[in-house]
Amino acid sequence: MTLKKTTNPLLDxxxxxxxxxxxxxxxxxxxxxNNAKSxxxxxxxxxxxxxxxxxxxxxEWVDPRYLLVKADAANMFNNQQTYWQPYANSIPAEGQLMxxxxxxxxxxxxxxxHVSKPLDESQFDAYIADMQAFEQxxxxxxxxxxxxxxxxxWKSLQKRMDNLDPHEVRWxxxxxxxxxxxxxxxxxxxxxxxxxxxxxxxxxxxxxxxNQQFAQIILAAMKNCPEHVSEVKSKWKPAAVPxxxxxxxxxxxxxxxxKKELKELSVKVAEALRFxxxxxxxxxxxxxxxxxxxxxxxxxxxxxxxxxxxxxIAAPExxxxxxxxxxxxxxxxxxxEDIRIFDRSWYGRVLVERVEGLISEHAWQRAxxxxxxxxxxxxxxxxVVIKFWLAISKDEQATRFKAREETPNKRFKITPEDWRNRExxxxxxxAAADMFERTSTDYAPWHIIANDDKNTARLEILRxxxxxxxxx
Amino acid sequence: MTLKKTTNPLLDxxxxxxxxxxxxxxxxxxxxxNNAKSxxxxxxxxxxxxxxxxxxxxxEWVDPRYLLVKADAANMFNNQQTYWQPYANSIPAEGQLMxxxxxxxxxxxxxxxHVSKPLDESQFDAYIADMQAFEQxxxxxxxxxxxxxxxxxWKSLQKRMDNLDPHEVRWxxxxxxxxxxxxxxxxxxxxxxxxxxxxxxxxxxxxxxxNQQFAQIILAAMKNCPEHVSEVKSKWKPAAVPxxxxxxxxxxxxxxxxKKELKELSVKVAEALRFxxxxxxxxxxxxxxxxxxxxxxxxxxxxxxxxxxxxxIAAPExxxxxxxxxxxxxxxxxxxEDIRIFDRSWYGRVLVERVEGLISEHAWQRAxxxxxxxxxxxxxxxxVVIKFWLAISKDEQATRFKAREETPNKRFKITPEDWRNRExxxxxxxAAADMFERTSTDYAPWHIIANDDKNTARLEILRxxxxxxxxx
Numbered sequence: 001m002t003l004k005k006t007t008n009p010l011l012d013x014x015x016x017x018x019x020x021x022x023x024x025x026x027x028x029x030x031x032x033x034n035n036a037k038s039x040x041x042x043x044x045x046x047x048x049x050x051x052x053x054x055x056x057x058x059x060e061w062v063d064p065r066y067l068l069v070k071a072d073a074a075n076m077f078n079n080q081q082t083y084w085q086p087y088a089n090s091i092p093a094e095g096q097l098m099x100x101x102x103x104x105x106x107x108x109x110x111x112x113x114h115v116s117k118p119l120d121e122s123q124f125d126a127y128i129a130d131m132q133a134f135e136q137x138x139x140x141x142x143x144x145x146x147x148x149x150x151x152x153x154w155k156s157l158q159k160r161m162d163n164l165d166p167h168e169v170r171w172x173x174x175x176x177x178x179x180x181x182x183x184x185x186x187x188x189x190x191x192x193x194x195x196x197x198x199x200x201x202x203x204x205x206x207x208x209x210x211n212q213q214f215a216q217i218i219l220a221a222m223k224n225c226p227e228h229v230s231e232v233k234s235k236w237k238p239a240a241v242p243x244x245x246x247x248x249x250x251x252x253x254x255x256x257x258x259k260k261e262l263k264e265l266s267v268k269v270a271e272a273l274r275f276x277x278x279x280x281x282x283x284x285x286x287x288x289x290x291x292x293x294x295x296x297x298x299x300x301x302x303x304x305x306x307x308x309x310x311x312x313i314a315a316p317e318x319x320x321x322x323x324x325x326x327x328x329x330x331x332x333x334x335x336x337e338d339i340r341i342f343d344r345s346w347y348g349r350v351l352v353e354r355v356e357g358l359i360s361e362h363a364w365q366r367a368x369x370x371x372x373x374x375x376x377x378x379x380x381x382x383x384v385v386i387k388f389w390l391a392i393s394k395d396e397q398a399t400r401f402k403a404r405e406e407t408p409n410k411r412f413k414i415t416p417e418d419w420r421n422r423e424x425x426x427x428x429x430x431a432a433a434d435m436f437e438r439t440s441t442d443y444a445p446w447h448i449i450a451n452d453d454k455n456t457a458r459l460e461i462l463r464x465x466x467x468x469x470x471x472x
Numbered sequence: 473m474t475l476k477k478t479t480n481p482l483l484d485x486x487x488x489x490x491x492x493x494x495x496x497x498x499x500x501x502x503x504x505x506n507n508a509k510s511x512x513x514x515x516x517x518x519x520x521x522x523x524x525x526x527x528x529x530x531x532e533w534v535d536p537r538y539l540l541v542k543a544d545a546a547n548m549f550n551n552q553q554t555y556w557q558p559y560a561n562s563i564p565a566e567g568q569l570m571x572x573x574x575x576x577x578x579x580x581x582x583x584x585x586h587v588s589k590p591l592d593e594s595q596f597d598a599y600i601a602d603m604q605a606f607e608q609x610x611x612x613x614x615x616x617x618x619x620x621x622x623x624x625x626w627k628s629l630q631k632r633m634d635n636l637d638p639h640e641v642r643w644x645x646x647x648x649x650x651x652x653x654x655x656x657x658x659x660x661x662x663x664x665x666x667x668x669x670x671x672x673x674x675x676x677x678x679x680x681x682x683n684q685q686f687a688q689i690i691l692a693a694m695k696n697c698p699e700h701v702s703e704v705k706s707k708w709k710p711a712a713v714p715x716x717x718x719x720x721x722x723x724x725x726x727x728x729x730x731k732k733e734l735k736e737l738s739v740k741v742a743e744a745l746r747f748x749x750x751x752x753x754x755x756x757x758x759x760x761x762x763x764x765x766x767x768x769x770x771x772x773x774x775x776x777x778x779x780x781x782x783x784x785i786a787a788p789e790x791x792x793x794x795x796x797x798x799x800x801x802x803x804x805x806x807x808x809e810d811i812r813i814f815d816r817s818w819y820g821r822v823l824v825e826r827v828e829g830l831i832s833e834h835a836w837q838r839a840x841x842x843x844x845x846x847x848x849x850x851x852x853x854x855x856v857v858i859k860f861w862l863a864i865s866k867d868e869q870a871t872r873f874k875a876r877e878e879t880p881n882k883r884f885k886i887t888p889e890d891w892r893n894r895e896x897x898x899x900x901x902x903a904a905a906d907m908f909e910r911t912s913t914d915y916a917p918w919h920i921i922a923n924d925d926k927n928t929a930r931l932e933i934l935r936x937x938x939x940x941x942x943x944x
Contacts, residue, residue, distance in 0.1 A: 014879075014881050015879065018880045021881055058779065059769075063884050064765060069782065278925035293536060297531075297532065305524045306573065307543075312536055407486075409486050409493055409533075412497075471719075
């Protein structure tokens with residue numbers, strides 16, 4: 001296969017510079033607009049092809065205040081984190097231009113070529129498919145991903161290696177593969193053919209042309225800021241509301257049985273979580289007053305706060321809104337916490353944001369698949385994802401609201417808005433139904449727990465956690 | 473020494489809960505006000521004293537959405553990062569309440585008691601002095617630091633160990649010291665006497681009293697939100713403006729000599745930076761058009777962008793302003809980048825923010841010592857801090873401004889505001905003079921480089937970097 005290389009005519013350098021600067025302002029000015037976007041440039045290719053020089057030249061041509069460059073040494077894939085986790089903080093916000101070398105492709109190539117157990121072709125292709133889907137999600141969430149491959153022939157590479165002084169050779173070896181090894185070079189070129197069909201390929205024999213091609217690719221990306229399309233192509237097929245949501249009655253447990261079982265189960269759950277080699281993410285969703293807080297309290301009963309984190313999720317902050325909506329969760333997952341509990345979660349996208357009309361139909365309809373991919377990546381990196389919907393009846397909610405209003409130190413939990421939200425009760429049920437149908441996967445199933453009787457529900461939650469931990 | 477333990481009378485639980493919730497709202501409402509503050513609670517003490525239970529009970533009493541809890545395993549001191557670096561992201565923003573167990577004290581104690589080469593008393597005391605100064609800086613920047621020590625007698629500790637089931641024992645061992653070792657317990661108690669004079673000590677024999685004391689300490693901290701004092705006690709003693717700033721003339725270098733020397737020096741600098749075991753932070757400050765960008769370009773000439781980061785520092789974002797002003801630099805320094813270049817820096821606090829009157833006199837006068845401590849911590853954690861002031865004359869600036877205006881792709885660098893800023897030329901010189909006098913330390917000296925002739929200046933900068941790298 002011969003790949004078509006990018007060959008734009010060379011421009012006058014001052015003119016190119018001016019165009020780049022104007023495009024930077026254009027891009028920045030999309031912030032908060034209906035064509036808001038950012039540009040993420042992934043830079044990969046052959047060592048000594050001149051990626052670094054091209055980036056430095058770019059910095060000369062643009063307004064450097066508005067060019068972000070991030071470059072890290074390779075992170076070998078280790079099954080402990082997803083391929084995007086090391087880069088979550090490098091995903092640019094609306095209006096930003098980020099050049100990222102050191103990215104998931106360099107990590108994949110380093111892993112594929114380096115480790116004692118190299119990846120086979122099907123594993124490699126599976127990663128590529130995942131990455132391409134992730135990049136499509138980024139694009140749909142207004143992060144334009146531009147991929148640039150710096151190509152160089154074996155002959156030229158060897159000539160450039162010959163011209164390095166010994167110190168530089170050492171450095172270039174540190175950060176990559178052995179570029180004197182023809183077999184490795186050929187393997188890399190062969191592997192690259194498996195994914196660079198949609199990349200911009202730059203022939204790096206000529207340095208000046210190389211720098212210009214790179215800048216022109218970025219210029220084109222920055223200038224291309226169309227209005228976001230929010231048209232929905234096909235008619236939405238709503239799911240039926242599960243019976244359990246319409247009738248969330250459950251059998252009450254006697255106080256005595258509850259106490260005894262709670263004690264036993266919470267010890268078991270604590271031990272199961274504590275000694276599981278995987279990380280755990282436990283999500284609680286449900287209507288206001290559905291009992292999320294009470295369930296969490298029982299769940300952590302026999303855990304020490306040093307063993308878990310509880311994230312209470314409210315509306316996103318302004319700076320978080322300038323990123324893909326999942327970004328604030330990506331960044332929360334970067335540290336190596338073993339047990340994470342979410343009191344509300346990323347499902348807000350297809351619940352409150354959908355029902356309250358905060359986002360376009362287009363956006364929430366797309367979100368189900370984005371969430372599924374997100375959770376699949378987590379599960380593939382040694383994480384158990386356990387999701388609960390706590391179901392209560394509208395009458396029971398009213399009873400609990402009134403009880404809260406009558407208890408001084410619970411009153412903060414209830415506002416006029418909570419009463420108003422009851423008018424949208426059915427819309428929330430519809431949204432929940434769609435959510436179950438589309439995001440209850442074999443790797444991260446939903447548990448719907450009838451919660452009109454809190455105690456029974458709490459025991460059920462603990463049993464469900466135990467069961468899922470033991471099953472996978 | 474017998475320490476006085478906290479003994480507030482016990483309150484009715486519902487009343488305490490209500491008070492806590494009201495205090496949380498009070499604290500949140502300080503945001504953006506003249507009494508803005510946050511509360512950072514450091515939790516330490518004897519294992520099994522019940523820190524975790526007290527935090528869990530606190531969560532029951534407060535509005536959990538506005539309680540942040542962060543708990544990490546101990547980070548052993550390793551000389552590669554400062555003691556505050558692992559916690560930079562856990563410093564609360566205005567209006568927030570953060571409980572941090574797992575903090576610099578637990579790290580210090582774990583390091584002091586655990587490593588093969590334990591800390592001697594003078595090292596230990598030096599760390600404590602640094603930490604207390606850091607906490608005072610936090611306090612001055614509106615992060616109220618509340619320290620709580622959970623105390624438990626050896627006898628009670630052993631009794632509680634007896635009652636643990638074997639799994640729990642395993643877990644408690646994982647995360648700390650050997651609590652069956654009387655000698656270690658005594659060492660810890662002895663060490664603690666060296667720093668807990670200003671702590672809140674909670675006697676943890678009685679669980680209910682313990683939880684209440686803890687909550688009441690936090691309640692008192694949240695309720696105490698006085699207006700910030702911005703009175704300046706003593707008259708400011710301005711420094712004399714260095715001669716070099718008034719006459720930044722330098723000898724021009726011939727074009728030939730410049731090219732030759734630049735090539736040699738930039739290779740040497742690249743190698744010196746690359747193969748130094750320490751990290752490097754290189755700061756550029758100076759008037760507009762002083763040549764910071766050009767100097768940086770030459771500095772990185774023989775480095776690959778994967779080896780360095782360039783941070784272009786502009787005015788802080790809104791969410792950054794809710795933190796201590798150094799916070800946005802603390803968080804930038806968390807990753808393990810070897811070479812960091814700052815195009816403007818934390819010195820903005822005593823330059824633009826001072827001269828433009830963006831902060832109180834009180835705040836900028838305090839900043840010099842805060843910055844010195846910050847840089848000292850960096851130097852102590854294997855970092856070379858190299859600082860440049862590029863000096864140009866007012867006439868030379870005007871010449872460069874005009875040249876920028878006449879070059880289409882340089883025009884973005886110049887705005888009407890830049891011309892207006894010239895009116896404050898002398899005020900900036902005064903601010904720079906004070907900055908040199910107060911922040912040019914033996915561990916992080918300022919280099920003032922006359923820059924009316926750019927080429928000569930660029931060579932001088934490279935020579936200064938080489939010299940400082942070789943000297944330390």
